[in-house]
Amino acid sequence: MWSTNLFFVLLTYFHLNLLYVVVSSVDAPFIHIPGNGFISGTYLKMFRTQNIKAYLGIRYAHAARFSPPDVELPPWKGIFNATSFAPSCWQAPQAASESPQLDKVLEIISGGMSSEASERKYDENCLNLNVFVPDGLPEVDGYAVIVWIHSGNFSAGSPYDIEPFQMVFKQKVIVVTFSYRLNIFGFFSTDDGEAQGNYGLMDQSAALYWVKKNINYFGGDENRITLMGHDAGAVSAALHMTSGEWSKGAFHKVIIMSGNPLTYVRMPHEYNADLDRIAIIFGCARRPTSMLVQCLRRVDPKIITENLPLVNWGPIVDYGLSNTSYPFIENQPEILFRNGAFHNVPVIIGITDMEEVLTIFKDYISSELTADDLSNFFNDMAMGDIQKTTGSNEWCMNFPLIADAIAFMYSGQTSDEKLTVNTNVINAHTEKFYITPIQMFIDILSKHQTIYTYNFKFRSPSLIVDLPSWVGVPKYFDQIFVWGIPYMNNVVEWKSTDKKIADIVMTLWANFAKTSNPTKSNVYIKWNTVEPPKYSVLLIDENFNSEYLSNNHRVMFWNNLYPKLLQFASECCNSTISAATYPITPTIFLYISMLFICIQI
Structure with missing residues (x-):
């Protein structure tokens, strides 16, 4: 039975002109997960001497359409071959962002995988995760664990939108990425409770509990799990802090990147007009909603995806919408945090200094308003x-x-302060929609827990060659350094400063995951915890100085x-x-x- 899984071929491919070898062989480690069975992993190697272990496409739950996930899975037959990514959750093919600079950065972050988006496979039964493990023996208590929630505005995205190799290899932490249901499959809701909604968030919670239950078999420490997300993933991470029983005890720290932790969550009735359009498009009865749900369950997922109208899918307040499961979001996040209804864990939260500049200006980035x-x-x-x-x-x-x-x-x-009209526009947007809610969030949490905040201002000359001088650091550009991408590829002509910043940022993030203190070891940076009324913020640039939010009138x-x-x-x-x-x-x-x-x- 084992012999059929011991010998595989070498798979060699190029990621951005750098030889990246995926090896499945007799040396690939096996993991036994009680209740499920054995899985075989693969080695990811770079430069011949750098390697990590990867276990890809592991099923963590099963989900029927418009239903909460079921975490009770039958045992595998034989040995599960965890050597390749599973299909992504259904989503419309990603269109160009209208910003060539952003598209380039997204491609760099993913290690070139984004260029293959048209070749990706999709499946509705897509609740799978990937575990990236350092090679070698872990610490006595095991490796600290980072669970990554991808971005994508709850309608798109994939666990392989990022390449975690360098974070795992250099910092000796486990990184877990996973898929969760998106758009209508993850967030369909009716105001009468026929469909509760928030299924994508429930999937995330199921993935967290799988990690909590099983990560020790991979050499991880089940008591040092850091939940980290970007954009929609950052909003998700904050919502897990207020999710009550859903994610209680499943994580111990949170890193919120480029997301509003107090974001407004829609009410179920706000989707009524969208449901009217959807019923017409797919020829379903609109009322009663039980018939609408049954009708949509019969439509092929590919047909739904290709014909779905543009809808702002996302989390809703689902209190009172189900008699069989807990609500995931009982009230607006700001109210829940202010009422103390949250999981009290250490937090890193921060932004880039011009988050939405490429979205707001789009094709007019070189024009003066x-x-x-x-x-x-x-x-x-x-x-x-x-x-x-x-x-x-x-x-x-x-x-x-x-x-x-x-x-x-x-x-x-x-x-x-000779500010142009352009910088006034983007400053107003950033300060209103990002910095102000972060300060409100800090006001609430700093009374109970350790909080660190940052403003990513390193304007890498390797990345902004096509951007005007007034543009600072847009959204996503910081992930280049969080994941150590300057060590990953040679398409961009990376400078020594890029690698230095990547080393420092990876160390800060890994230290936090390991000890709750980002400056605990191997880095000579002073990063104060945030306390009102000054609100100290670490400026991540060549100098790593601090500033105070209280100075910003x-x-x-x-x-x-x-x-x-x-x-x-x-x-x-x-x-x-x-x-x-x-x-x-x-x-x-x-x-x-x-x-x-x-x-x-």
Whole structure:
């Protein structure tokens, strides 16, 4: 029985012009997982002397469509061949991002795998994970473990969007990547409980518990599991902190990269219009929803994927939607965190200094916006926030109050801060949607736990040759250094500084996974924990200095004054008195005075 699994052929292929050899042979280690059986792994080798062990495509759960995952799996027959990736979860083929710079970085991060996206295989029964293990004997207690949740806005992505080889090889930690159900398969929900939703998050929880239960057989330490995610993966990681019984005890630290931990989670009824469109497209009865669910379960997943309308799929508040399983998200994340309803673990949280710059500017990255463009940007931001607050899409005459306040905060410039319109736009977006919620998150958690925060500002000359000088570090560019990519390929002409930054960042992240202290060993960086009121932030660049969020008066505006101005303007809109004749009260004078005081701080 064993002989059929002991001899395989050598598989050799190129990743970005670097010889990368995958070897399955008699030397490949076997792992016995009680209750499941034996699995055979493979060696990943580089430069002949560098190698790690990999166990790929391991089933961690089974899931019927629009149902929670089932973690009770039957034993394998014979030895499970874990030497290749399993098919990805169903998703629409990724289109170009409209940014050649971003597409290039994504390809580099994945080790060239993204260029083969058109050749990828997809399967609905896709709940598989991959375990990357250092070669050699682990520490007495086992290797620390990093469980990675991929990005992709809950509608796309794959566990092999990143290449973890160097993190595993250099830092001697286990990295686990996994697939979870995406888009309609992972987040379909009806307001009446026929479909609970959040199945993708439940899959993530099932993967975490598989790791907790079995990682010791791979030489891992089940008591040192770090949950790490980027973008949608970062939001997921934060949601696991508030998931109640779902992920309780399954992880011990969290790293949140480029994601808003207090992001607004949609309510089930917000998908009603989308479900109307979906029912029409697939010829299903819309009511009762039990018939809609049954109808969609019969449609081939490929047909669903190819014909699905554009929907903003993602997590929902699912409290009260199921009588058979716990809710995954009982309330909005900010409320849960403020109420203390979260798993209290150490956290690293941070961003790049221009997260969405390539998305916001797209094809206009080399163009200079005008003052009118800036005004329109602030007007749209103000109107959107008022409509969210009032719950109405009707025109509000008081939105100029909000737009003018934003413009005021981003028009005052000191002599050493000659900001362009472009940088004002991206600074406003970054500070409102990333830095401000991070500060609110820190305010809540720092009372209970150790928090470290960073701002990734290393503008690698190897990566930004095609970007204007005003562009800082966009989203995803930091992952180049988290995963040690400058040691992985030679398509980019990496500088010694790139490798130095990669070494430091990998060490900081691995130290945190091992000890909860990112500067514990092998790195000479001072990284203070975050404590109000100063909010120390590590600047990751050539110098690794610190700054304080409290010095940024614009963040103070977004966090303290802006919600009050927004509430005031919204109340005016809901008043029966016309906005044009609304009386000026002492309250508005107070808010205007606060605005001028804020700008002076």
